[in-house]
Amino acid sequence: MSFNGIVTNSSSSNPVSGGRVDLSEWVTLNYAISFILVVVSLIWASWPAALSKSKPMVPGVYVVGGSNKNEMKATAKRFRNESKTLIREGYNHTKGHEPFYVPSNLGPRLIIPTRYMEELKSAPMDKVDFVGTVHEVFEFDYTGVVHRSRTVPNTLISHLTPNLPKIMPEVQDELKVAIHEEFPPCDDWTEVEIMPCMSRVITRATSRMAGGKALAHDPEWVTAAISYALTAFNASQKIKSIPWLVRRLVAPWISEIRKDIPWCFSVAARAAIPILEHRERTGEDATDFLQFLKDNTKDGERENSFISHLLLMMAFASTHSSVLTIGALIYDLCAYPELVDIVREEYESIVDKDGNIPVGEFNKMVKTDSIMKESQRISPITVLTFERIFTEDKTLRDGFTIPAGSQIGVPNFQIGMDPNFYSNPEKFDPLRFEKLRNDPNRANKTQFVSAHAQSMSFGRQFMDQECKAFLVKLLTNYDLKFKDGQKRQPNVPFNNQYVLQRVPIMIKRRNL
Numbered sequence: 256m257s258f259n260g261i262v263t264n265s266s267s268s269n270p271v272s273g274g275r276v277d278l279s280e281w282v283t284l285n286y287a288i289s290f291i292l293v294v295v296s297l298i299w300a301s302w303p304a305a306l307s308k309s310k311p312m313v314p315g316v317y318v319v320g321g322s323n324k325n326e327m328k329a330t331a332k333r334f335r336n337e338s339k340t341l342i343r344e345g346y347n348h349t350k351g352h353e354p355f356y357v358p359s360n361l362g363p364r365l366i367i368p369t370r371y372m373e374e375l376k377s378a379p380m381d382k383v384d385f386v387g388t389v390h391e392v393f394e395f396d397y398t399g400v401v402h403r404s405r406t407v408p409n410t411l412i413s414h415l416t417p418n419l420p421k422i423m424p425e426v427q428d429e430l431k432v433a434i435h436e437e438f439p440p441c442d443d444w445t446e447v448e449i450m451p452c453m454s455r456v457i458t459r460a461t462s463r464m465a466g467g468k469a470l471a472h473d474p475e476w477v478t479a480a481i482s483y484a485l486t487a488f489n490a491s492q493k494i495k496s497i498p499w500l501v502r503r504l505v506a507p508w509i510s511e512i513r514k515d516i517p518w519c520f521s522v523a524a525r526a527a528i529p530i531l532e533h534r535e536r537t538g539e540d541a542t543d544f545l546q547f548l549k550d551n552t553k554d555g556e557r558e559n560s561f562i563s564h565l566l567l568m569m570a571f572a573s574t575h576s577s578v579l580t581i582g583a584l585i586y587d588l589c590a591y592p593e594l595v596d597i598v599r600e601e602y603e604s605i606v607d608k609d610g611n612i613p614v615g616e617f618n619k620m621v622k623t624d625s626i627m628k629e630s631q632r633i634s635p636i637t638v639l640t641f642e643r644i645f646t647e648d649k650t651l652r653d654g655f656t657i658p659a660g661s662q663i664g665v666p667n668f669q670i671g672m673d674p675n676f677y678s679n680p681e682k683f684d685p686l687r688f689e690k691l692r693n694d695p696n697r698a699n700k701t702q703f704v705s706a707h708a709q710s711m712s713f714g715r716q717f718m719d720q721e722c723k724a725f726l727v728k729l730l731t732n733y734d735l736k737f738k739d740g741q742k743r744q745p746n747v748p749f750n751n752q753y754v755l756q757r758v759p760i761m762i763k764r765r766n767l
């Protein structure tokens with residue numbers, strides 16, 4: 256029913272006015288009713304998102320920047336660019352032993368000590384929710400990115416890790432070809448923006464693991480896999496800048512939501528479904544992540560189109576974390592050129608005739624592993640990890656109760672800077688973790704793959720081997736250095752992210 260239609264029809268039969276209708280009153284009344292309806296529906300549509308911002312707080316817990324409403328508002332504003340400083344203040348105040356709050360863009364965050372993390376690690380996902388935090392950061396209500404399904408993390412652990420010996424030779428083959436194709440020739444020292452080249456190389460290698468050559472050599476898929484998380488992040492930043500009352504109205508017009516995210520879904524479907532259908536038709540078996548997903552999914556998730564969505568989720572979780580971690584490492588190698596010789600010396604005694612690291616030899620790269628872990632300690636991709644939302648109250652062993660609605664995090668960066676754990680923590684000490692392997696109390700936390708505060712990733716076994724294999728291929732083929740006068744730029748906090756500052760580097764092909 257249109258607005259004009261209501262006025263016309265009513266004017267002839269209005270019982271109250273006895274037949275004569277003042278049209279201007281009706282127009283005003285209908286405007287008012289429509290306005291109220293629009294406002295009510297907007298509030299209704301946005302209410303859950305708005306509610307999630309009002310987080311309960313445990314009384315008596317230290318609040319960085321002060322606990323009254325105005326102080327918390329001011330600290331939350333500072334969180335955007337000063338998260339690292341604010342977390343350090345809370346950590347020092349509580350000596351790293353007690354929980355504290357840091358007001359932030361997503362409400363007051365409860366920062367917990369690692370002993371709680373150990374206790375909460377095995378809590379069921381529906382009560383201590385990881386995906387909920389991803390949904391909040393990426394504004395799932397509007398962007399629709401990242402499904403609740405646990406199939407991707409479960410399959411990484413149950414199928415990918417045990418099959419790495421079969422998969423890594425393929426991945427190493429892809430790295431060799433991709434570096435050759437994606438890097439400029441560099442016959443002489445050439446200035447290169449390494450991050451875009453590396454994004455394509457790493458995404459191709461990960462795609463080879465996920466769907467063999469067909470996926471790795473599909474340039475449109477590689478572009479979609481790289482851009483999905485970036486697009487979702489840009490969309491979420493735009494959403495966050497819009498007043499919540501009108502978000503439902505405005506969101507569909509944001510270009511990332513209207514165009515770019517749907518494009519990524521369509522490319523994933525176009526790339527993955529034919530591979531799966533071909534296998535169904537021919538009975539061909541494959542040892543790759545798509546096949547693991549197909550074999551591992553249940554009832555509602557078995558559709559090939561849903562599996563293509565899961566593939567995109569894997570790309571979402573893996574691409575940027577891997578590229579940024581390896582990027583930080585490359586900058587560290589440029590800042591400390593003597594490390595390149597250490598890495599080369601280590602792999603030269605291991606690699607086979609094709610320059611590949613043989614199955615079972617990855618863990619012999621102890622020095623390289625230490626350099627990778629030290630690089631991650633100083634330049635992690637986030638300042639908080641183990642972010643979770645509590646869907647119900649949880650009382651911990653020492654009696655501390657985390658209320659439902661709390662959003663928690665572990666201060667991984669600050670723990671890495673704690674002199675009680677790391678002597679001279681500000682210093683980049685590349686062989687620190689190699690030395691710590693001899694300490695019986697620390698030995699199980701000294702490897703790049705060890706689950707500790709810095710990374711709890713489900714893909715960590717794969718990323719460990721992918722990262723080492725990439726280094727071998729890169730350093731076999733190229734020498735690297737900073738341009739004269741260029742220095743390593745420290746990462747910069749942006750909310751929870753610890754953003755790598757991109758700088759061009761100089762690369763030259765080696766004459767072997």
Ligand code: HEM
Nearest residue numbers: 385408572573576577580640641642710711712713714718
């Ligand atoms: C150096 C590279 C990487 C880093 C630094 C990294 C880091 C992380 C971190 C900090 C988390 C959150 C853990 C938590 O809060 O419990 C995470 C989760 C995850 N990562 Fe990674 N990751 C990396 C590479 C990868 C790769 C290569 C894959 C896949 C092959 C992957 C798949 C995942 C998945 C599926 C999750 C969990 C998602 C969920 O629980 O729903 N990651 N990663």
